[in-house]
Amino acid sequence: EVQLVESGGGLVKPGSSLKLSCVASGFTFSSYGMHWIRQAPKKGLEWIALIYYDSSNKYYADSVKGRFTISRDNSKNTLYLEMNSLRSEDTAMYYCAKLSPTSGYFDYWGQGVMVTVSS
Amino acid sequence: DIQMTQSPPSLSASLGDKVTITCQASQNINKYIAWYQQKPGKAPRLLIRYTSTLESGTPSRFSGSGSGRDYSFSISNVESEDIASYYCLQYDNLPYTFGAGTKLELK
Numbered sequence: 001e002v003q004l005v006e007s008g009g010g011l012v013k014p015g016s017s018l019k020l021s022c023v024a025s026g027f028t029f030s031s032y033g034m035h036w037i038r039q040a041p042k043k044g045l046e047w048i049a050l051i052y053y054d055s056s057n058k059y060y061a062d063s064v065k066g067r068f069t070i071s072r073d074n075s076k077n078t079l080y081l082e083m084n085s086l087r088s089e090d091t092a093m094y095y096c097a098k099l100s101p102t103s104g105y106f107d108y109w110g111q112g113v114m115v116t117v118s119s
Numbered sequence: 120d121i122q123m124t125q126s127p128p129s130l131s132a133s134l135g136d137k138v139t140i141t142c143q144a145s146q147n148i149n150k151y152i153a154w155y156q157q158k159p160g161k162a163p164r165l166l167i168r169y170t171s172t173l174e175s176g177t178p179s180r181f182s183g184s185g186s187g188r189d190y191s192f193s194i195s196n197v198e199s200e201d202i203a204s205y206y207c208l209q210y211d212n213l214p215y216t217f218g219a220g221t222k223l224e225l226k
Contacts, residue, residue, distance in 0.1 A: 035215075044206065044217055044218070044219045044220045045155075045163065045206055045208075045217040045220075046217070047208075047214055047215040047216065047217070050213070050215075059213050059214070061214050062120075062214070095162055095163075100168070102168075103151065103168070103169065103210060104151070104210035104211075104213075104215065105151075105153040105165065105168050105208060105210045106153075106165065106208075107165050107168075107174070108165075109162040109163055109164075110162060111161075111162055112162055
């Protein structure tokens with residue numbers, strides 16, 4: 001059974017940093033690209049980052065480019081999202097999601113971790 | 120970026136009704152659209168990929184169709200467990216973009 005478990009969220013002040021983790025199990029993590037997607041409270045879904053299975057390519061939404069960094073450690077089955085210069089508009093539930101084997105959509109999601117940016 | 124215009128924002132249905140949600144892309148997305156269901160406090164769940172392919176475990180009362188810029192998602196014979204929000208996702212081009220969502224409620 002595919003499982004994705006995020007951690008590392010919390011309440012932080014504007015301008016600060018935070019690093020999220022997503023531990024994967026139930027599939028060969030090193031063979032699949034991974035995404036981060038977020039959802040602001042009572043709002044819709046926003047894709048924010050993609051990393052290829054071998055970290056050879058990384059892509060970001062304009063809203064986080066230059067502030068967030070996606071990375072992975074295949075030896076630990078873990079995906080990361082390092083978030084710097086956090087703003088109030090980054091307040092959201094952050095989900096990691098697995099890239100499907102056939103195309104770009106996400107076939108499994110974690111349960112999410114909440115990040116609140118507030119003074 | 121490709122914009123996904125999803126409508127309606129909310130939908131009220133009775134049990135057994137058929138409901139339809141539409142998504143229009145700002146450009147041709149070559150059928151690369153997926154549909155997700157999200158219940159309160161839960162992560163989204165993939166229902167349909169590549170316009171009309173039901174994901175394993177998706178009940179047959181769910182369906183999808185479309186091409187080019189225009190796509191639709193339907194639930195025939197709405198059941199109480201279908202009460203949720205639904206989102207379309209285009210994955211033809213990065214950045215992937217979602218529709219704004221449709222909240223399905225019971226009448």
